[in-house]
Amino acid sequence: MEFASEFLLLFVGVSSLLFYFAWVVPKKISRPPGPPNWPIVGSLFYLSKLPHRSLEELAKKYGPIMYLRLGSLDHIVVSNAEMAMEVLKVHDADFASRPPIIAGKYASFDWSNIGLASYGDHFRLLRKICATQLFTQARLNSFGPGRQEEMAYMVENIAKHSHGGKLVEIRPIFHQLTSNIICHMLFGTRREKSNDLLGNDFDNFFQSNTKMLKIMNKLNISDLIPILKWFDLQGIERSMKHESNQIKKFLSKILKEYRKGNKVHANSTSTDFVEILLSLDEKLDDKSIMGVLTDIIAAGTETSSNTLEWALSELVHHPEIMKKAHEELDRVVGKNRAVVESDLPNLPYLQAIVKETLRLHPAVPMAIPHYNLKDSQISNYKIPAKTNVLVNTWAISRDPKAWKNPLDFNPDRFYNSNISVGGSNYNLLPFGSGRRRCPGLDQAQIVVECGLATILQAFDWFPRPGVKPEDMNMMEATGLTCPIAEALVCGPTFRLYGEK
Numbered sequence: 171m172e173f174a175s176e177f178l179l180l181f182v183g184v185s186s187l188l189f190y191f192a193w194v195v196p197k198k199i200s201r202p203p204g205p206p207n208w209p210i211v212g213s214l215f216y217l218s219k220l221p222h223r224s225l226e227e228l229a230k231k232y233g234p235i236m237y238l239r240l241g242s243l244d245h246i247v248v249s250n251a252e253m254a255m256e257v258l259k260v261h262d263a264d265f266a267s268r269p270p271i272i273a274g275k276y277a278s279f280d281w282s283n284i285g286l287a288s289y290g291d292h293f294r295l296l297r298k299i300c301a302t303q304l305f306t307q308a309r310l311n312s313f314g315p316g317r318q319e320e321m322a323y324m325v326e327n328i329a330k331h332s333h334g335g336k337l338v339e340i341r342p343i344f345h346q347l348t349s350n351i352i353c354h355m356l357f358g359t360r361r362e363k364s365n366d367l368l369g370n371d372f373d374n375f376f377q378s379n380t381k382m383l384k385i386m387n388k389l390n391i392s393d394l395i396p397i398l399k400w401f402d403l404q405g406i407e408r409s410m411k412h413e414s415n416q417i418k419k420f421l422s423k424i425l426k427e428y429r430k431g432n433k434v435h436a437n438s439t440s441t442d443f444v445e446i447l448l449s450l451d452e453k454l455d456d457k458s459i460m461g462v463l464t465d466i467i468a469a470g471t472e473t474s475s476n477t478l479e480w481a482l483s484e485l486v487h488h489p490e491i492m493k494k495a496h497e498e499l500d501r502v503v504g505k506n507r508a509v510v511e512s513d514l515p516n517l518p519y520l521q522a523i524v525k526e527t528l529r530l531h532p533a534v535p536m537a538i539p540h541y542n543l544k545d546s547q548i549s550n551y552k553i554p555a556k557t558n559v560l561v562n563t564w565a566i567s568r569d570p571k572a573w574k575n576p577l578d579f580n581p582d583r584f585y586n587s588n589i590s591v592g593g594s595n596y597n598l599l600p601f602g603s604g605r606r607r608c609p610g611l612d613q614a615q616i617v618v619e620c621g622l623a624t625i626l627q628a629f630d631w632f633p634r635p636g637v638k639p640e641d642m643n644m645m646e647a648t649g650l651t652c653p654i655a656e657a658l659v660c661g662p663t664f665r666l667y668g669e670k
């Protein structure tokens with residue numbers, strides 16, 4: 171009997187060891203390589219304030235697919251075109267979800283928006299509405315006059331601020347341009363003209379949106395170490411709840427007015443997004459309408475204005491490239507009329523400048539995190555469900571194996587070439603690719619190209635006195651959309667139709 175129980179013990183022990191070495195250990199080994207993970211914090215210490223840069227450095231050591239644990243959350247980071255294609259094309263459907271971060275619940279009105287929605291029926295419905303109603307070519311064209319109006323306001327604004335040789339800080343001017351353009355789309359009018367219906371509420375609404383983005387920028391310890399969620403140590407959940415309630419209050423009022431037949435601006439003639447979303451056959455609940463509207467403000471404003479600021483900064487940094495852009499504009503458009511959107515196809519050098527800007531300075535350097543709801547695979551690695559997947563598009567578009575002299579700002583690499591920024595070339599993914607690709611891509615390209623053409627045609631740009639172009643600091647700041655760290659302050663001189 172004694173012998174039998176010893177034998178049983180031995181049998182169980184040996185079987186467990188065999189199971190461990192045959193099953194558990196290989197499973198662990200099949201994880202992609204990555205830096206050491208420490209208890210509780212995981213690999214957090216390896217990240218600086220510019221995580222895309224830290225992860226690019228780590229990828230040099232551990233390869234184009236890495237595993238990191240950040241707090242208690244599993245992360246995969248991909249850093250070359252081949253691995254990006256695995257995530258965004260080969261296994262696109264598997265990785266098309268979003269991680270359920272705490273702040274996201276409030277920003278998305280309980281996951282009712284597009285950008286943070288989990289992959290499923292609701293998300294697919296919203297993307298279908300984007301493709302068939304909101305971002306069609308006809309709709310884009312219908313907002314053309316609003317965009318053109320904003321371009322003229324921007325030139326007036328810069329001329330006013332730079333009068334008498336004063337220096338201009340360009341960031342707020344670009345921000346005003348892009349937020350007014352978004353406002354035309356959503357509410358049929360520019361921000362400043364909206365007082366007919368809502369008075370100061372309109373400004374407060376935009377401020378709440380900006381605050382929410384700022385809060386979401388913060389690394390929330392409770393996301394990484396869920397046990398801390400109950401304490402909300404950084405006050406992130408509290409602040410998000412507050413701003414989300416402000417926005418909800420404002421948008422409820424708007425929806426009520428529209429349902430009564432009133433618009434934000436009484437004389438607006440274009441069909442705006444609020445009207446479209448209220449009139450759909452597939453009825454959306456109010457939370458989803460609010461989610462889509464705030465999504466577009468969050469995703470469409472800073473991304474475009476930061477890209478414009480990067481483009482202009484690169485041109486001030488490289489006066490010889492600005493000179494070529496001026497020559498093209500003078501040749502194609504001249505100086506006697508303002509450049510318009512229909513000129514853009516005839517300005518290939520300007521278009522190349524925008525592509526090169528998007529390559530070196532993608533506005534969302536690691537896209538928005540992707541997430542798999544079930545076990546999946548990337549290359550030969552098994553990726554367990556609920557893993558965050560980061561596509562380091564910033565590192566990919568600087569990969570020396572894909573780009574010659576990748577750190578040089580050289581628009582010639584795109585001049586008269588058909589390399590696309592739209593997601594078919596996995597070495598260049600400023601708008602992502604696949605099911606989560608940016609739906610505002612066409613709108614963004616028009617605004618950035620026309621915005622840049624407008625300010626170049628109207629002005630000559632110089633760095634602030636005492637700074638040589640070659641000495642400008644071209645580092646980026648931390649943030650969801652990485653702006654240039656030292657905001658561009660310039661001395662423009664008017665060059666269109668004589669002195670302004």
Ligand code: HEM
Nearest residue numbers: 284285469470473474533534537538601602606608610614
């Ligand atoms: C230069 C300007 C812009 C850049 C670089 C940009 C880039 C991106 C990127 C990288 C993503 C995430 C892709 C992914 O998760 O793989 C995204 C998502 C998104 N973008 Fe843009 N974007 C820009 C402008 C816009 C504009 C103007 C709009 C709307 C008018 C917009 C609306 C959205 C929305 C709604 C999403 C979420 C899509 C989803 O999760 O399915 N974006 N954008």
